[in-house]
Amino acid sequence: MLRKAMELVKEKKARNCSFVLSTLPELPLPPDGAFTVVTCRRALHHFHNVHETLREFRRVLAPGGRLCISDMVAPQAGRSSSTGWSG
Numbered sequence: 001m002l003r004k005a006m007e008l009v010k011e012k013k014a015r016n017c018s019f020v021l022s023t024l025p026e027l028p029l030p031p032d033g034a035f036t037v038v039t040c041r042r043a044l045h046h047f048h049n050v051h052e053t054l055r056e057f058r059r060v061l062a063p064g065g066r067l068c069i070s071d072m073v074a075p076q077a078g079r080s081s082s083t084g085w086s087g
Contacts, residue, residue, distance in 0.1 A: 001041070033062040045073040 002021055009017045022028055038057045047053045057067050 032059050033065075034060050036062050036065045037068065038065070039068045041068075041070045042072065044069055044071045 002019055005017075006019060008014075020028075038061055040053075040057070044050060044053070061067060
């Protein structure tokens with residue numbers, strides 16, 4: 001997906017996009033508030049600690065930035081709030 005996004009940026013000659021491939025929980029990024037948009041598509045259910053992940057997304061978002069999450073998979077049965085899921 002990252003490769004496709006990079007190809008689209010090149011095709012559109014966009015100059016206001018950057019991409020980072022990383023692992024969580026700590027993104028190796030510039031100071032807090034580095035991004036105006038953070039997206040997570042079809043992946044949130046894979047993270048062991050969703051609350052920690054969301055905190056990190058918030059940390060790297062600029063004030064007024066947008067967080068876009070899309071996930072169609074329900075959390076696994078048996079996960080507790082200590083790992084990020086509850087209910």
